[in-house]
Amino acid sequence: MLHGLSKSEVQKRQRKYGLNLVEGSHFNLFRKIMSGLWGFSAWVLEFALIVEIILKEYTQVFFILLLLLFAAVNGALQQKRTQQLLAPLKKDLKIHVRVLRDDKWQIISADQLVPGDIISLKQGEILPADVTLISGKIGTDESSITGESAMILHDENSEVLSGVNVIYGAGIARVIRTGNDSRVGKTVNLTKEQKANDGKLQFLLGKIIHYLAIIDTVLVLILFTITIVRHQNIINILPLMALLFIATIPIAMPSSFSIANSVEANVLAKEKVLVNKLESIQNAANIDLLMLDKTGTLTDSTFELTKIHNFSVYEDDDILALAKSATNKISPSNLEKVFQRMKIRRNNLKILNFNPFDINKKYSNSNVIFNGKRLDVKLGSPINLMSSSDWFKYVKKLNNKVVAMTINGKLAAIFEMTDHLRLDTRQTICELQKRAIKPMIITGDNFIAAQRIVQKLKIKGKVVEVSELSTIQNIKEVSAICEVLPEDKLMILKLLKNKGYVVGMVGDGMNDAPALKAADVGIATSNAVDLAKQSAGIIMQKEGIGSITDILDSGHRVYQRMMTWTITKLSRTAQLAILLTLGYWIANFIPINLNAIVLVAILNDLVTMVLGTDNTNISYNPERWNMQKLIKISLIFTIGWVLSGMLLFIGLFKLNIMPPKIGTIMFLFLIFSAMLTILMTRTRKAFEKGKPSKMVLAVIIINCIFVSVLSIFGKVVYPISWKWVLIIFIGTLGLAVIIDAIKVKYYNNIDD
Structure with missing residues (x-):
């Protein structure tokens, strides 16, 4: 007979062993800075640095070194800031465990466990400490430790390590090691964190930078040809060639994405939404199809028994007592709780053996002696327990969730269950459809039950069986997929992604975990099992699914801010590269000195970094990356500023x-035009009507004042009078008004 530790013994052991926590690896700022000095962007700057050292241009060496360190240090600081932001958020995502103490089973936070505690284990849970299995049989996925995905079976007296996932069976175990003494604790400093996957937006913007680098290569070849034709020294043109690539380097891109995602992660945390993967936020803006697990996600997981179809010789109460014998007493599922709530006792019923629900067999079973007879009772999925003829005869036409029971291999009863929609389900589904996002219900229920839930939620489209899905030409016509087995969910998700959809997945169960991990955005509900929460990119802490709209809004804000960055980057890079090349071609000298160009890069990136805090107008439709449209809008700014710059x-x-x-005047023109471009690209309206955030506006004003002071007092650039500064500013502002009017007209035309 197990009793568990007493309260006093627990306190004594907590003082001795401490909390069941593993101290993670510390953020090494110096190491992160050094890593920022390695990579393509850093190599280009380092190449330019070597060239300037060879040419003994030590002032320019200083400015390139400043830019190089700025990129590395700023990137490292933003990574640290992101880690500091996510750390407290993830602490809220605690694992809970059922533990036996003072002869009572209770649920506690896993960090309160001590060696000697007796805990219950079941499918879908993550082992919170090293344990020895006392009773039962479990199968674990130990790929996080061994790298092998095959299930490992554990019997009584087996030692099971912390951090593994229970994917089969159930059992009782005794904790033997916790915290830093556990296997995870001993190896945590020897392991490296898996690199987070870049979001879709980073990937596409990376391609844009690649294309810009190709353009720069072409311009470099033009410069090289001009130099050869003029019989000039190639060494003299090397700094300009390096400058063209420096202008392309997305120094602020990592920081801009980090800030934008981190800001929204903080916003979501205030709405009780935890972010496990930052890239999930921005990907949310692209979702056009959302898979929704029905039971426990759309419904409240509280089932009621509405009807018993009894095919046995036993009375209904006897059938219920036998069904109750095949349920897990320690960690019951929501369906098992229906039977356990029933106050039915049979003195002539003795349980000999119990095997908990097997996710592969889809049933639990008990061996009992009832009225002197030995019975094998199985309770679970009708598909697995019934013959196909019985299933079509009895289950196919029922409009509720069904649980089947067999006795000694023969169908004994069918139990019809009903669950209830969560209070916010209808409103959220309606909102998704307004946003042009296709909701698709995934359920193991039969066709009639699935049709009923679709009608309640007023989802457009038809219900199909999972076997029909591959034959459907237009997925948008499907409202729900029924008769889905757990292993089908991942298959469905992959099929939808292969058809070009950006797929979100909302789920709560262990069988949802693979799909949650593979989805473009995996969202776990507040009642989800540990494995589902670990697999998801975002976890909702509020009951229901209403937080989905908050997630979508955050995604759109990040997306819009990064679009401002993208258009500005495209137009600014092209403007600078073309002006430098044409200027050298026409006048035989570099229009702007190297120090000024490096300063242009730094000041521009200071603004783009704070775009993550900018005010935005949320779009209520899935965002689409339209490269052609993006290039067209960028060309408006590029052509406008290049023509203006060349005329000047x-x-x-x-x-x-x-x-x-001339170099100082062109320097001012580049800065003023870049700051105004940011104001113009952040809105489809006239730029004066779009109110930027205080941070963005402040940095723009400070940049303009700073370069004006430098130009007047001759710091970094050749001195000019304040009148010239004023003329260039007013002239650039006037040109911005004209270019902005063209932008507004373009947007109005494509929206019509």
Whole structure:
């Protein structure tokens, strides 16, 4: 007879062993900075640095070194900030465990466990400590430790390590090691965190940077050809060639994405939504199809027995007592709780053996002696326990969830169960459809039961069986997939993704975990099992599914901010590269000195980094990455600023203004036009009507004042009068109004 530890013994052991927590690896700022000095972007800057050292241009060496360190240090600091933000959020995502103490089973946080505690284990749970199995049989997925995905079976007296997933069976175990003494604790410093997958937006923006690098390569070849034709020294043009690549480097991209996602992770945390994978936030903006597990997700998991179809020689109460004998007394499922709530006792019923629900067999079973007869009772899925003829005869036409029971291999009873929709389910489904997101219910229920739930939720489309799915041409016509087995969910998700949909998955059960992990955005509900929460990118802590709209809104805000970054980056990079190349071609000198160009890069990136805090207008439709449209809108700014810049440069050159002064004027033009471009790209309306965040506006104003002061006092650039600064600012502002009007007209035309 197990009794568990007493309260006083638990306190004594907690003082000795401490909490069941494993101290994670500390963030090493210096190591992160050093890693930022390695990679393509860093190599380009380092190459330019070497060139300037060879040419003994030590002032320019200083500015390139400043840019290199700025990128590395800023990237490391943003990673640290993100880690500090997510750390307290993830602490809220605690694992809970059923433990026997003072002769009572109770649920506690896993960090309160001590060696000697007796705990219950079942499918879908993660082992919170090293244990020895006392009774029962479990199968575990130990791929997190061994790398092998095959299930490992454990019998009584087997030692099972912490951190593994229970995927089969159930049992009782005694805790033998906790915290830093456990297997996870001993190896945590020897393991490396898996690198988070980039979101879809980073991947696509990375491709844009790749294309920009190709453009720069072409411009470099043009410069090289010009130099050869003019019989000039190639060494003299190397700094300009390096500059073209420096202009392309997305120094602020990692920081911009980190800030944008971190800001929204904090916003979601206030709405009781935990973010496990930052890239899930931005991917939420692209979701156009959302798979929703029915039981426990759309419904409240509280079942009621509505009807018994009794095919046996036993009375209904006897049938219920026998069904109750085949349920898990320690960790019952929601369906098993229906039978356990019934106050039915049979003195002539003795349980000899019990095997908990097997996710592969889809039933639990008990061996009992009832009225002097030995009976083998199985309780579970009708598909697995009934013949196909019986299933079509009795189950196919029922409109409720069904549990079957057999006695000695023969169908004894069918239990009809009903569950209830959560209070926010109808409203959330309605909102999803308004946002042009296709909700698709995934359920193991039969066709009639699935049709009933679809009608209640007013989801457009038809119900299909899982076997029909591959033959469906237009997935948008499907509202629900019925008769789904646990292993079908991942198959369905992969099929939908292969058809080009950006798929979100909402679930709560262990059998939802693979699909939650593979989905573009996996969302676990508040009642989800530990394995489902671990697999999901986002976890809702509020009951129900209403938080889905908060997740979608956050995704759209991140997406819009990054679109501002993208359009600005495209147009600014093209503008700078073309002006430098054409300027050198026409005037035979570099229009802007290297120090100023490095400063342009730094100041522009300072603004783009704070775009993560900018005000946005949320789009209520799935975002689509339209490269053609993106290039067109970028061309509006690029052509406008390049033509203006070239006219300004040629005019200054024709007026015989000396090159250093031209360089300062062009420097101011580049900064002013870049700041105004950010204001224009962040909204489809006229830029003066779109209110930026205080942080974005403040950095823009500070940048403009800063470069004006540098230009007037001759720091970094050649000094010019304040009148020139004012003329360039007013002229650039006037050009911005014209370019912005063209932008607004373009958006109005494509929206019509």
